[in-house]
Amino acid sequence: MKELLNELLKEDKAFIHIPYGNGLFDIYKSVVITWIVIGILFLLILFLTRDFKVHNISKRQAAVESFVMWIRGVTGGMLGDEGVRYQDYMAVVLIFIAASNMVGLFGVTPPTMDLTVTAGLSLMSIILVEGAGLRKKGLGKWFKGFAEPMPVIAPMNILELAIRPLSLCMRLFGNILGATVIMELIKHVVPIIFPALLSVYFDIFDGAIQAYVFVFLTSLYIKEAVE
Amino acid sequence: MLNISLLSVGCTIFNLLLLFFVAKKFLFGRVDAILVKRMEEVDQATSEADEAERQALSTKKEYEDKIASIDVEKENILADIKKQGYEEYERIIGDAKKKGEQIITEARHNAEVENERAKEVYAAQLTDMVIDAASKIAATKHSSEDDKKLYDKFIIEAGVNNE
Amino acid sequence: MNLTAIGAAIAAFTGIGAGIGIGLATAKATDAVARQPEADGKIMKLLLLGCALAEATAIYGFVVAIMIILFS
Numbered sequence: 348m349k350e351l352l353n354e355l356l357k358e359d360k361a362f363i364h365i366p367y368g369n370g371l372f373d374i375y376k377s378v379v380i381t382w383i384v385i386g387i388l389f390l391l392i393l394f395l396t397r398d399f400k401v402h403n404i405s406k407r408q409a410a411v412e413s414f415v416m417w418i419r420g421v422t423g424g425m426l427g428d429e430g431v432r433y434q435d436y437m438a439v440v441l442i443f444i445a446a447s448n449m450v451g452l453f454g455v456t457p458p459t460m461d462l463t464v465t466a467g468l469s470l471m472s473i474i475l476v477e478g479a480g481l482r483k484k485g486l487g488k489w490f491k492g493f494a495e496p497m498p499v500i501a502p503m504n505i506l507e508l509a510i511r512p513l514s515l516c517m518r519l520f521g522n523i524l525g526a527t528v529i530m531e532l533i534k535h536v537v538p539i540i541f542p543a544l545l546s547v548y549f550d551i552f553d554g555a556i557q558a559y560v561f562v563f564l565t566s567l568y569i570k571e572a573v574e
Numbered sequence: 575m576l577n578i579s580l581l582s583v584g585c586t587i588f589n590l591l592l593l594f595f596v597a598k599k600f601l602f603g604r605v606d607a608i609l610v611k612r613m614e615e616v617d618q619a620t621s622e623a624d625e626a627e628r629q630a631l632s633t634k635k636e637y638e639d640k641i642a643s644i645d646v647e648k649e650n651i652l653a654d655i656k657k658q659g660y661e662e663y664e665r666i667i668g669d670a671k672k673k674g675e676q677i678i679t680e681a682r683h684n685a686e687v688e689n690e691r692a693k694e695v696y697a698a699q700l701t702d703m704v705i706d707a708a709s710k711i712a713a714t715k716h717s718s719e720d721d722k723k724l725y726d727k728f729i730i731e732a733g734v735n736n737e
Numbered sequence: 738m739n740l741t742a743i744g745a746a747i748a749a750f751t752g753i754g755a756g757i758g759i760g761l762a763t764a765k766a767t768d769a770v771a772r773q774p775e776a777d778g779k780i781m782k783l784l785l786l787g788c789a790l791a792e793a794t795a796i797y798g799f800v801v802a803i804m805i806i807l808f809s
Contacts, residue, residue, distance in 0.1 A: 352807055372581040385593050392597060396604045401611045415605045435602050439594045463578050467586030518793050525796040556789045
């Protein structure tokens with residue numbers, strides 16, 4: 348069993364080695380998988396939004412429209428009235444993370460199982476959160492916001508700048524890693540039928556829930572920042 | 575397992591932004607364009623329907639006015655016709671009366687003329703009788719007093735006969 | 738047998754916290770649904786979210802346990 352885990356977790360992540368910076372600038376396999384995921388999403392979007400019409404809409408167009416309305420309602424509801432302008436970005440993040448998590452269905456290691464991808468996502472999230480706060484309040488008020496509700500906890504607030512993305516990043520990473528490891532172990536023990544049933548929970552349900560949680564927490568932070 | 579590559583992080587962020595812009599441009603942009611167009615169309619249709627309704631209402635009012643005025647006109651025309659009819663009736667009746675009166679006067683006149691003629695005939699007969707009597711008297715030769723008495727008596731007799 | 742197995746077992750104790758948390762959340766959610774059956778959907782959504790967040794602690798423990806086994 349240890350060999351299995353070793354094979355899964357300690358393999359060389361690098362897709363292209365860059366002989367500079369001691370592996371700090373490698374391009375990882377997970378990034379390549381996200382490229383593939385994004386490429387598929389591109390093609391899907393371009394195919395689905397082909398020749399839209401105002402009247403006599405096809406079933407495809409109706410489905411796309413209602414899907415867009417639905418996902419905007421979901422993210423817009425989480426962001427509240429003040430931050431509703433970020434709903435499209437959050438919807439895209441939701442779609443991307445959900446798609447990345449569900450890649451495991453096709454036997455590919457999910458890219459979100461790699462710390463670099465989740466780190467990038469959470470970095471974008473914290474940039475967006477602080478950017479939204481800065482845009483809403485202006486520079487002076489934004490700086491003053493760190494001393495609220497009282498100046499004593501200013502260090503805590505500054506620490507939160509690091510803790511929030513770290514927690515987002517680690518939560519997603521840990522959940523997907525856990526799900527994948529459990530799936531691998533189950534596949535190792537019972538190779539047929541049983542993994543298919545459990546992958547419904549671990550890949551589809553857990554993947555969607557984790558994507559939702561990531562987006563929900565980011566939306567919560569944005570909502571707090573723009574209030 | 576926990577090592578991080580800065581370039582990969584950068585690539586992930588770039589990927590995410592690229593996906594966001596593509597989705598924004600194609601997915602959300604296209605859907606928004608369609609929704610905006612549809613909204614405009616609905617607005618236009620609504621305003622057109624309002625306009626049509628207003629026009630229909632104004633036309634209806636016009637017709638109602640016209641119908642109301644037609645009623646009044648009808649009344650007027652009926653009244654006129656009735657009045658004319660009465661006048662005609664009056665005139666005809668009047669004419670008839672006049673004619674009848676004329677006929678009556680004519681008849682009376684004719685009767686009078688007839689009467690006159692009859693009187694003349696009587697008078698002529700009277701004259702004949704007088705002449706006859708005179709000749710009789712002349713033949714008998716009485717006194718003048720007796721003559722006078724005889725004349726009076728005769729005339730009274732003649733008048734009674736004539737009445 | 739070395740201490741790494743014991744360390745991994747201790748790390749797996751995070752599951753206790755997660756279990757208690759999810760249990761409490763579910764109990765309260767059941768209560769809420771019993772009180773206001775019309776708010777069913779909203780309560781379900783919040784419950785799922787809370788469960789996912791509480792479950793994350795168990796996942797952390799699990800990840801730590803795996804790391805202890807792998808990197809010792």
